[in-house]
Amino acid sequence: MRMSHSGGCPCHNCQSLKQLGNSAARAGLGLIGKHNAQGGRSYATPVDSALTKEYAFELAASNVRYGEGVTNEVGMDFANLGAKKVGVFTDSTVRDLTPMKQAIAALDTAGVKYEIYDRTRVEPTDVSFGEAIDFARKQQFDSFLAVGGGSVMDTAKVANLFTAYPDADLYEFTNAPIGRGTPVGKKLSPLIAVPTTAGTGSETTGTSIYDDTKTQSKTGIASRAMRPLLGIIDPLNTETCPVSVHVSAGLDVLFHSLESYTAIPYTERSPRPSNPLARPAYQGSNPISDVFSMWALKQTVKYLPRVAKDPTDMEARGQMLLAATFAGVGFGTAGVHLCHGISYPISGLNKTRAKYKHAGYQVDHPIVPHGVSVALTGPAVFEFTAPSSPSRHREIAQVFMSEAGEDTSAIARIPDGEIGQVVYDCIAKFLVGTLGMPRGLKSIGYKDDDIAALVKGTIPQRRVLDLAPGIGDVQGADGAQHLTQVIERSMAY
Amino acid sequence: MRMSHSGGCPCHNCQSLKQLGNSAARAGLGLIGKHNAQGGRSYATPVDSALTKEYAFELAASNVRYGEGVTNEVGMDFANLGAKKVGVFTDSTVRDLTPMKQAIAALDTAGVKYEIYDRTRVEPTDVSFGEAIDFARKQQFDSFLAVGGGSVMDTAKVANLFTAYPDADLYEFTNAPIGRGTPVGKKLSPLIAVPTTAGTGSETTGTSIYDDTKTQSKTGIASRAMRPLLGIIDPLNTETCPVSVHVSAGLDVLFHSLESYTAIPYTERSPRPSNPLARPAYQGSNPISDVFSMWALKQTVKYLPRVAKDPTDMEARGQMLLAATFAGVGFGTAGVHLCHGISYPISGLNKTRAKYKHAGYQVDHPIVPHGVSVALTGPAVFEFTAPSSPSRHREIAQVFMSEAGEDTSAIARIPDGEIGQVVYDCIAKFLVGTLGMPRGLKSIGYKDDDIAALVKGTIPQRRVLDLAPGIGDVQGADGAQHLTQVIERSMAY
Numbered sequence: 013m014r015m016s017h018s019g020g021c022p023c024h025n026c027q028s029l030k031q032l033g034n035s036a037a038r039a040g041l042g043l044i045g046k047h048n049a050q051g052g053r054s055y056a057t058p059v060d061s062a063l064t065k066e067y068a069f070e071l072a073a074s075n076v077r078y079g080e081g082v083t084n085e086v087g088m089d090f091a092n093l094g095a096k097k098v099g100v101f102t103d104s105t106v107r108d109l110t111p112m113k114q115a116i117a118a119l120d121t122a123g124v125k126y127e128i129y130d131r132t133r134v135e136p137t138d139v140s141f142g143e144a145i146d147f148a149r150k151q152q153f154d155s156f157l158a159v160g161g162g163s164v165m166d167t168a169k170v171a172n173l174f175t176a177y178p179d180a181d182l183y184e185f186t187n188a189p190i191g192r193g194t195p196v197g198k199k200l201s202p203l204i205a206v207p208t209t210a211g212t213g214s215e216t217t218g219t220s221i222y223d224d225t226k227t228q229s230k231t232g233i234a235s236r237a238m239r240p241l242l243g244i245i246d247p248l249n250t251e252t253c254p255v256s257v258h259v260s261a262g263l264d265v266l267f268h269s270l271e272s273y274t275a276i277p278y279t280e281r282s283p284r285p286s287n288p289l290a291r292p293a294y295q296g297s298n299p300i301s302d303v304f305s306m307w308a309l310k311q312t313v314k315y316l317p318r319v320a321k322d323p324t325d326m327e328a329r330g331q332m333l334l335a336a337t338f339a340g341v342g343f344g345t346a347g348v349h350l351c352h353g354i355s356y357p358i359s360g361l362n363k364t365r366a367k368y369k370h371a372g373y374q375v376d377h378p379i380v381p382h383g384v385s386v387a388l389t390g391p392a393v394f395e396f397t398a399p400s401s402p403s404r405h406r407e408i409a410q411v412f413m414s415e416a417g418e419d420t421s422a423i424a425r426i427p428d429g430e431i432g433q434v435v436y437d438c439i440a441k442f443l444v445g446t447l448g449m450p451r452g453l454k455s456i457g458y459k460d461d462d463i464a465a466l467v468k469g470t471i472p473q474r475r476v477l478d479l480a481p482g483i484g485d486v487q488g489a490d491g492a493q494h495l496t497q498v499i500e501r502s503m504a505y
Numbered sequence: 506m507r508m509s510h511s512g513g514c515p516c517h518n519c520q521s522l523k524q525l526g527n528s529a530a531r532a533g534l535g536l537i538g539k540h541n542a543q544g545g546r547s548y549a550t551p552v553d554s555a556l557t558k559e560y561a562f563e564l565a566a567s568n569v570r571y572g573e574g575v576t577n578e579v580g581m582d583f584a585n586l587g588a589k590k591v592g593v594f595t596d597s598t599v600r601d602l603t604p605m606k607q608a609i610a611a612l613d614t615a616g617v618k619y620e621i622y623d624r625t626r627v628e629p630t631d632v633s634f635g636e637a638i639d640f641a642r643k644q645q646f647d648s649f650l651a652v653g654g655g656s657v658m659d660t661a662k663v664a665n666l667f668t669a670y671p672d673a674d675l676y677e678f679t680n681a682p683i684g685r686g687t688p689v690g691k692k693l694s695p696l697i698a699v700p701t702t703a704g705t706g707s708e709t710t711g712t713s714i715y716d717d718t719k720t721q722s723k724t725g726i727a728s729r730a731m732r733p734l735l736g737i738i739d740p741l742n743t744e745t746c747p748v749s750v751h752v753s754a755g756l757d758v759l760f761h762s763l764e765s766y767t768a769i770p771y772t773e774r775s776p777r778p779s780n781p782l783a784r785p786a787y788q789g790s791n792p793i794s795d796v797f798s799m800w801a802l803k804q805t806v807k808y809l810p811r812v813a814k815d816p817t818d819m820e821a822r823g824q825m826l827l828a829a830t831f832a833g834v835g836f837g838t839a840g841v842h843l844c845h846g847i848s849y850p851i852s853g854l855n856k857t858r859a860k861y862k863h864a865g866y867q868v869d870h871p872i873v874p875h876g877v878s879v880a881l882t883g884p885a886v887f888e889f890t891a892p893s894s895p896s897r898h899r900e901i902a903q904v905f906m907s908e909a910g911e912d913t914s915a916i917a918r919i920p921d922g923e924i925g926q927v928v929y930d931c932i933a934k935f936l937v938g939t940l941g942m943p944r945g946l947k948s949i950g951y952k953d954d955d956i957a958a959l960v961k962g963t964i965p966q967r968r969v970l971d972l973a974p975g976i977g978d979v980q981g982a983d984g985a986q987h988l989t990q991v992i993e994r995s996m997a998y
Contacts, residue, residue, distance in 0.1 A: 068572025075729075077781065078793070079561025085781045092690065092782050197585065236568075288570065288578045289585050299827055300571070303800050334792055 064284040069298040070291055072236040073341040074205070074216045078245040078334065080326075083114045086204055086244060087122030090155055093202055098126040099153035101144070101168035103134065106160040111208050111249040115159050127151055132160065132167045135359075135382075136222045138182055141167060145174040145182075156203040158240070161261070162212030162382075165205045166220035169238045172200050173220075185233045187475050190224055195289045196237040205240040208249045210319075210332035211261025211383065213268060213340020215243030218293055223360075229472050230356035234293040239344075245337055247330035255323050256372025256381070259447055262316040262332055263383030267390060268339035269309040270439075272301055272346035274397050274404055275479040294347025296479055305342035309408070311335035313415045317446050349480035350393040350498060355385035357469025358453070365465070366457030368450075380456060388453055391440040392501035396494065398432030400481030405431045412438035416446075440505040452504040460503065467495045557777040562791040563784055565729040566834040567698070567709045571738040571827065573819075576607045579697055579737060580615030583648055586695055591619040592646035594637070594661035596627065599653045604701050604742040608652050620644055625653065625660045628852075628875075629715045631675055634660060638667040638675070649696040651733070654754070655705030655875075658698045659713035662731045665693050666713075678726045680968050683717055688782045689730040698733040701742045703812075703825035704754025704876065706761060706833020708736030711786055716853075722965050723849040727786040732837075738830055740823035748816050749865025749874070752940055755809040755825055756876030760883060761832035762802040763932075765794055765839035767890050767897055768972040787840025789972055798835035802901070804828035806908045810939050842973035843886040843991060848878035850962025851946070858958070859950035861943075873949060881946055884933040885994035889987065891925030893974030898924045905931035909939075933998040945997040953996065960988045 077085070090098050098119065106112050107130045119126050129147050133140035148171035158168035174180060176198050183191040205215035214220075218239035221232040250258070278296035285291045297305075312335045318328035359380050362368055367378045380388075398405040406423055409431065413420045426434055443449040450456045458466070470477070470486075477486050484490035570578070583591055591612065599605050600623045612619050622640050626633035641664035651661035667673060669691045676684035698708035707713075711732035714725040743751070771789035778784045790798075805828045811821035852873050855861055860871045873881075891898040899916055902924065906913045919927055936942040943949045951959070963970070963979075970979050977983035 068570055068575045068578075070568060070570040072568040073566070075563060075565040076793070077561055077563040078791070082561045085561075088780050088782070092780070287581050287585070289581070298571070299824075300569070300831075303796065303831075307796050331792075338793075338796075 066278050066281045066284050069278040069295045071300045071345050074240045074243050076243040076245050076337055080248050082244050083111055083206055083246045083249060084118045086115055087118030087124055089204060090124045091122040093155055095124055095155040097153055098124055099148055099151060099156045099171060100126045100128045101132060101158045101164055102130050102160050103132040103164055104130050106208055109252045111206060112159045115206060132164045134163045136163050136167055138222060138224050141170050141182060141222050144171045148175045149178055155201050159206045161209040162214040165214035168203055169220045172203050173238055176200050187231055190227055190231045196235040200237055202241040204242045206244040209253055209257060209261040210250055210336040211264040213336050215240055216337055216340035217344035236293060243337060245333050247326060247333055250329050250333060254372055258319050258323055260381035260383035262312060263387040265308060265336045265339045266312045267351045267386045268343040268348060269305045271348040271351055272343040273305040275346045275349055276481050294479060295345060297346045301342045301346035304338045308335045308339035308342055310411055313411050320447055347479040349476050351386045351389050353473035353476040354389045354470045356473060357466045358385040358388060360469060361465055365462050368456035387443055387449055389498060389502040391436040391505055392498045394439060395432040395436040396498050397481050398435055402428035402431045405435050409434045409438050412442055453502050454504045463496060463499050466499050467492055470495050559771050559774045559777050562771040562788045564793045564838050567733045567736050569736040569738050569830055573741050575737050576604055576699055576739045576742060577611045579608055580611030580617055582697060583617045584615040586648055588617055588648040590646055591617055592641055592644060592649045592664060593619045593621045594625060594651045594657055595623050595653050596625040596657055597623050599701055602745045604699060605652045608699060625657045627656045629656050629660055631715060631717050634663050634675060634715050637664045641668045642671055648694050652699045654702040655707045658707035661696055662713045665696050666731055669693050680724055683720055683724045689728040693730055695734040697735045699737040702746055702750060702754040703743055703829040704757040706829050708733055709830055709833035710837035729786060736830060738826050740819060740826055743822050747865055751812050751816055753874035753876035755805060756880040758801060758829045758832045759805045760844045760879045761836040761841060762798045764841040764844055765836040766798040768839045768842055769974050786837060787972060788838060790839045794835045794839035797831045801828045801832035801835060803904055806904050813940055840972040842969050844879045844882050846966035846969040847882045847963045849966060850959045851878040851881060853962060854958055858955050861949035880936055880942055882991060882995040884929040884998055885991045887932060888925040888929040889991050890974050891928055895921035895924045898928050902927045902931050905935055946995050947997045956989060956992050959992050960985055963988050
């Protein structure tokens with residue numbers, strides 16, 4: 013072990029070493045450091061060690077362009093990029109709507125060639141991703157355009173990725189343990205993303221989520237290389253969105269911001285990567301994601317109720333789109349945790365157990381929209397995470413109470429041990445009272461008998477559970493007990 | 506004119522047209538729009554017209570990586586990029602300091618080849634830029650690394666740009682009217698920027714500033730294409746920075762945030778560009794830059810005094826680096842205005858008129874450090890701009906007063922007409938009382954006789970003056986009178 017730090021050296025390495033103690037020294041922990049010429053602190057060279065916590069974070073967000081009507085600029089953008097053939101990804105619904113028509117007209121006006129793929133599946137699967145990849149590989153696309161919600165953008169990202177890797181299978185880059193989680197080393201073709209809902213924030217992230225039918229679990233691919241070159245944030249594009257979709261998508265924004273703001277600090281994540289390329293997209297909360305997440309939280313608590321009440325409220329719609337984008341930058345850097353982790357079995361088991369069909373969704377099968385499935389455990393999750401950072405949860409309570417016009421002067425005096433209950437009440441009130449959401453898992457049809465299955469379905473969501481403060485080892489009794497506790501507290505409120 | 510909007514249509518085009526009236530219609534204003542199939546608002550297609558104001562803005566910030574010691578990762582970054590030969594830009598001072606040594610060691614460890622250019626001039630000129638460009642063109646660099654302050658980063662950017670355009674001269678891309686202001690259409694080589702001061706924010710922007718010796722004026726090149734691929738924000742790198750440089754650089758951050766927060770709204774800028782490529786880097790304030798600028802303002806007012814008092818305060822140094830980066834994103838998107846505009850003649854005329862030499866700078870000639878020259882007009886500038894948005898200036902006063910521990914409960918009740926005076930006092934108190942800066946232009950040696958020359962020297966700074974709310978036409982008597990007023994109020998406080 014090459015080190016020349018003194019015993020009292022305050023540098024990150026030495027502090028870490030102090031914690032690690034002699035056992036790490038005996039293990040020959042590969043930290044390299046030297047004091048600099050000025051006699052100051054040394055620089056930590058990150059060398060692989062599963063024992064060492066992270067010391068850095070990276071923000072890699074897409075460019076965004078905002079304005080009413082900016083969709084019409086995408087033709088010029090592709091012409092400016094020198095695009096020869098654009099792969100345009102959408103779904104069968106959005107294909108007939110104005111945002112898509114505008115985008116296509118823009119390509120035509122600019123004289124840019126393209127092919128349209130509209131067989132994107134809402135809530136994509138390994139199968140639907142595979143079909144999109146097969147389509148893209150047969151074409152000679154040098155650039156990509158996605159017009160739609162998160163499913164469309166996520167599908168375009170994987171089509172782009174696997175065109176650059178013509179021989180790779182989906183599991184090459186899928187998160188471990190389901191996939192092999194290989195880092196993406198190549199530079200991909202430019203992708204411009206045009207969201208038509210204010211929700212996923214996928215236009216700013218390098219994440220694609222899908223249902224793996226083989227293992228019956230939600231997983232995904234996350235790499236900075238996949239993020240769009242440009243997100244087109246055009247408030248005119250959410251005009252055709254039904255109110256129920258506005259609200260569900262807005263709840264996704266709300267919990268992106270809440271979960272990323274309360275995720276474990278990036279310095280608590282391990283292992284420290286041996287190469288910056290291996291630093292994951294979901295890094296834990298950090299000073300930059302905090303600013304984005306808190307801003308998005310405030311905006312959502314303020315403007316989502318306005319959109320729910322009057323979807324023609326153009327200011328509120330524009331602000332929600334910005335909030336979705338900001339929350340995307342926040343969780344795209346910091347990650348999400350329990351609400352998203354538990355939402356997957358809530359959706360997955362709905363077909364066979366709860367059989368809930370959310371109002372306003374024109375489908376002939378049971379459906380818990382993604383945002384709703386995420387929101388259902390919201391009160392209990394932040395009650396559970398409150399002890400990890402009472403001050404952050406106090407801020408959260410303040411946001412909800414201020415917007416509700418309540419007196420917030422007493423918040424500072426609430427004991428740390430009680431702030432969880434206050435946050436629980438604030439979130440429940442917002443969901444049920446303000447937005448008319450179901451009053452917990454029971455009201456969508458889950459029973460106490462289902463709790464064990466919901467816990468079991470959550471445990472494989474390691475990628476997000478690892479970011480949940482205080483959850484413990486979810487493979488052990490400790491973590492399972494915590495999940496049970498959160499789900500029990502989510503049954504009714 | 507192809508339009509099918511009805512008289513009462515609330516869309517952006519129609520609203521703009523209403524303002525423009527029949528004269529625009531007679532002029533055949535090239536706006537194209539059509540109502541969509543859903544009968545909703547139409548999409549504005551931006552078509553060139555000097556009469557039409559902007560309707561969109563774009564955020565294009567660099568990726569950033571933050572952490573104590575992340576400088577050591579740049580070798581792996583270039584290896585990951587497949588770099589064959591890196592052009593390393595620094596200056597003769599930084600060359601011998603730890604940040605540069607760490608960066609070079611990282612390149613060596615990763616086995617990446619490089620050549621060092623250390624003849625960067627502090628406050629670069631067309632001549633010094635030309636030398637750096639000549640150097641770069643003779644090499645076969647496929648990537649660039651900048652280690653230093655703003656001058657170094659700006660020099661590396663132009664070296665990169667003009668390597669991609671081997672036949673272009675400096676004025677091809679220099680802002681009009683000094684240069685031809687041609688938009689940069691090519692994709693440049695990757696540049697990684699490692700700032701060693703918490704000031705310019707150049708690691709996140711596509712701007713390079715220089716003194717044009719031919720016209721004796723400050724100008725620059727601004728293009729999103731030039732922005733670094735990655736900014737390395739390493740608090741260990743400002744350890745070797747002298748206190749006086751910390752403070753001056755920190756003042757630059759302060760006024761980046763204040764000026765960008767108060768710049769004209771992006772929707773007040775004209776003309777609307779005919780192609781997104783022609784949308785300038787400095788676009789006016791917008792909802793995204795506002796978040797960055799306000800955050801940077803709060804951080805700077807909180808942490809700069811701590812760094813000034815104790816430069817070993819690691820937390821404060823780290824926060825100032827983040828603030829510099831955030832302010833860089835803010836002003837890199839929104840722009841700066843009067844403080845920066847007037848700072849150029851303040852520095853330029855110092856040699857012959859004021860002859861001020863700032864304490865702590867080891868030079869044998871008069872010098873007003875950039876941040877100090879910007880700060881000198883601070884109180885008067887925001888007194889002047891207050892009527893353009895009393896609410897924003899109230900927020901600014903609140904930030905200063907809160908941090909000073911003053912009672913802010915009365916701010917909401919201050920009449921709009923008096924908020925300018927309050928902001929004047931807050932900023933003056935912060936500069937003089939907290940940071941010990943000179944008490945105005947007189948205290949650095951300027952006399953009332955110099956005011957006319959300072960005004961005359963400011964007028965050519967159109968690129969930034971255009972973003973100053975309420976300044977009027979600086980080519981006419983109106984604008985000159987406003988500048989005179991601001992400079993008079995900056996003589997002593």
